[in-house]
Amino acid sequence: MGTPTSVEELGPGDHACLTFSDQDERLDIVAAFVRVGLEQGQKILCLTDQVPPERLSAEFGERGMPVAGPLRYGQLVLRTSDESWLAEGGFAATRVVRDVGEEVDRARREGYSGLRLAADMGWAARPVAGVEQLVVFESSVNDLFADDRLTAICQYDREQFDPVTLASAATAHACTVAAIVYYEDPVVRICRQHTPPGVRAAGELDYSRVGALSHALGEALRLDKHVHVNLAHVHFIDVAAAGAVVQAALGMGSGRRMTVVANALVHKVLNLVGAADVPNLRVVVAHGEP
Amino acid sequence: MASHDSVREPAAVSRQVGLDQAFDGGSLVALRSAVAAHGDRLGLAGERLGDLLLVAHELASNSVRHGGGKGRLRLWAANGAVYCEVEDRGGGFSTDATAVGYAAPPPGASNGRGLWLVRQLSDTVDIRTGVAGTAIVARIAL
Numbered sequence: 001m002g003t004p005t006s007v008e009e010l011g012p013g014d015h016a017c018l019t020f021s022d023q024d025e026r027l028d029i030v031a032a033f034v035r036v037g038l039e040q041g042q043k044i045l046c047l048t049d050q051v052p053p054e055r056l057s058a059e060f061g062e063r064g065m066p067v068a069g070p071l072r073y074g075q076l077v078l079r080t081s082d083e084s085w086l087a088e089g090g091f092a093a094t095r096v097v098r099d100v101g102e103e104v105d106r107a108r109r110e111g112y113s114g115l116r117l118a119a120d121m122g123w124a125a126r127p128v129a130g131v132e133q134l135v136v137f138e139s140s141v142n143d144l145f146a147d148d149r150l151t152a153i154c155q156y157d158r159e160q161f162d163p164v165t166l167a168s169a170a171t172a173h174a175c176t177v178a179a180i181v182y183y184e185d186p187v188v189r190i191c192r193q194h195t196p197p198g199v200r201a202a203g204e205l206d207y208s209r210v211g212a213l214s215h216a217l218g219e220a221l222r223l224d225k226h227v228h229v230n231l232a233h234v235h236f237i238d239v240a241a242a243g244a245v246v247q248a249a250l251g252m253g254s255g256r257r258m259t260v261v262a263n264a265l266v267h268k269v270l271n272l273v274g275a276a277d278v279p280n281l282r283v284v285v286a287h288g289e290p
Numbered sequence: 291m292a293s294h295d296s297v298r299e300p301a302a303v304s305r306q307v308g309l310d311q312a313f314d315g316g317s318l319v320a321l322r323s324a325v326a327a328h329g330d331r332l333g334l335a336g337e338r339l340g341d342l343l344l345v346a347h348e349l350a351s352n353s354v355r356h357g358g359g360k361g362r363l364r365l366w367a368a369n370g371a372v373y374c375e376v377e378d379r380g381g382g383f384s385t386d387a388t389a390v391g392y393a394a395p396p397p398g399a400s401n402g403r404g405l406w407l408v409r410q411l412s413d414t415v416d417i418r419t420g421v422a423g424t425a426i427v428a429r430i431a432l
Contacts, residue, residue: 236343
C-alpha cells in the first residue's frame with residue numbers, strides 16, 4: 001500500500017480503500033469519483049449502506065451534480081446493501097465476486113468503457129452472516145481489476161470498524177484514497193473540497209490559523225474558476241479569519257465567484273468584515289446549523 | 291454609546307459571578323469554550339450568546355497580540371446584562387481609545403476590525419488604557 005492518492009487520480013484497474021470519520025468528507029470523495037466516471041463515459045454502481053439511495057442522489061445534487069439523467073438512462077445505478085452484498089440474506093465472498101464480474105461484463109455490453117464501483121462497507125460492521133469472509137473477498141476480488149475495466153473505492157468508517165479489520169482491509173487494497181488535507185490540528189481541519197471544487201473546513205478558525213486558511217484559499221483561487229468555501233462545520237470564526245475569506249474573494253476579479261456556506265454566527269462575522277459589499281461573494285446559510 | 295464610567299455598575303449591586311480566567315495565546319480555544327458555557331448559564335442564548343463569544347475572543351486576542359501576550363477575562367451578570375471584562379498588562383493603546391473602532395474598516399481589512407466588531411455587538415463598551423495596561427468592559431444586554 002503506497003501513499004494516499006487523490007480521488008481524481010484514480011484510474012481503471014485501481015482498487016482503493018477509503019477510511020473516513022467524517023460522512024461529509026466521504027460523500028465529497030464519492031461524488032468526485034462518480035463525477036469523473038460520468039465525464040469519462042463509464043458506468044457507475046454505488047452500493048450505499050447508511051445513506052438511502054434517494055438521500056444519496058440528493059447529496060450529489062446538493063454538491064452541484066444533478067444525477068436524475070444518469071439514473072434514468074442507467075449510467076448511474078444506486079443499490080442498498082440488502083440488494084447487493086446481502087442479496088441472499090447473508091454475505092458470500094464467491095457470489096459477490098461473481099456478481100461484480102457480471103456487472104463489469106454488463107457495463108461493457110452496454111457500451112461503457114468500464115465500471116466504477118463505489119462501495120460503502122458499513123454493512124460489514126454489523127453481525128451479518130458470512131462477514132468473516134470480508135478479507136477473503138477483498139483479496140479475491142483483486143483479479144477483476146487486472147484488465148483495467150474496473151475501478152473501485154471501498155469505504156470504511158473508522159468509527160465502526162475495529163483497527164484489526166481496518167488494517168487487513170487496507171492491505172487488501174492496492175491504494176488508499178484520502179482527502180487532500182491542507183492543515184489539521186485538534187481545533188480545525190482544512191481540506192480541499194472536490195465537488196463543488198474549493199475548500200472545506202471544520203472546527204474553529206481564528207487568527208492563529210489564518211496562514212493555513214489563506215494558503216488553502218490561494219490554492220483554490222489558482223485551481224478553480226469559481227470557488228466554493230464550505231464552512232458549514234465551522235462553529236467559530238474571528239474577524240481575522242473571516243477577513244481572509246473576504247480578502248480572497250476580493251482578489252478574484254470579475255467573472256469569477258466565491259460561494260461560502262456557513263452557519264449563522266460565521267455568516268454574521270463575514271458580514272461584519274464586509275462580505276455583503278463584495279459583489280462576487282455570496283454567503284449561504286447552512287441548513288440545520290444553529 | 292455610554293460615557294466613560296457608566297458601564298461598571300455600582301459595587302453595591304449584587305453580581306452573579308460567572309467566570310474569572312487567565313489566558314494567553316495557547317489557551318484561547320479553552321477560553322472560548324468556558325465563555326460559551328458560562329454565558330449560557332448567565333442567561334444568554336442563541337445569537338446573543340454568539341455575540342458574547344465573539345466579543346470575548348476579540349478582546350482576549352487583542353491582549354494576546356497587542357497587549358503583552360496574556361490577560362485575564364471575567365464574566366458576570368448584573369442589571370439585566372452580561373458583562374465581559376478583559377484586562378492586560380501591555381503598554382496600552384497607542385491611539386485615542388475613545389475614538390478607536392467606530393469607523394467600519396474597508397472590506398477584508400484585518401487590522402482595526404476587532405474593536406469595531408466589539409462595538410457593533412455590545413450595548414456599551416468601556417475602555418481604560420494607559421502605560422500600565424488596558425481594561426475593557428463590554429456590556430451585552432440579556
